[in-house]
Amino acid sequence: MRIVSLLFLVFFINSAISQTDFNEKIIGTWQFDTVVGDISNAEKDTLMSTDVLLTFREDDSLIMEVGDFALVVTYELDDTLLIIGKNQYIITKIEDDTMSFEHNADGISLRYTYKRKPRDE
Structure with a gap:
């Protein structure tokens, strides 16, 4: 019983740490890089444009920039x-300079990749 309790505790702590990591790692500005999937039948998503910038801020606000808009x-x-x-998107990875997430809609699965923009650009 102690082993089961210990395993549960380790799993719970690990889950809490990974959630905190995504909450912290997502903060910053990201530029669209690629989309993988059959986009011919997909509904147009504003996140799927080469000039999209996403800036995630600590106050849970997101600035979506496309050109001058x-x-x-x-x-x-x-x-x-x-x-x-x-x-709704499922984040599959956030590393130093790469973020990937998936979006499933109407049976179509798309995987987006964004690259982090350096702060001085």
Whole structure:
């Protein structure tokens, strides 16, 4: 019984740490890099444009910039689930300079990759 309790505790702590990591690692500005999947039948997603910049801020606001147009919205991050408006994305990776997430809609699965922009650009 102690082993089961210990394993549960280790799993719980690890889950809490990974959630905190995504909450901290997502902060910053990200530029669209690639999308993988069959986009021919996919509904057009504003996150799928080469000139999109996403700036995640600590106050759970997100600045979405496309050219000279900017829109500020709120986002929610619950473990790996990223919610922007009515869209839900599953974050699969956030490393130093790369963020990947998936979006499934109408049976179509798309995987987005964004690159972190350096602060001085």
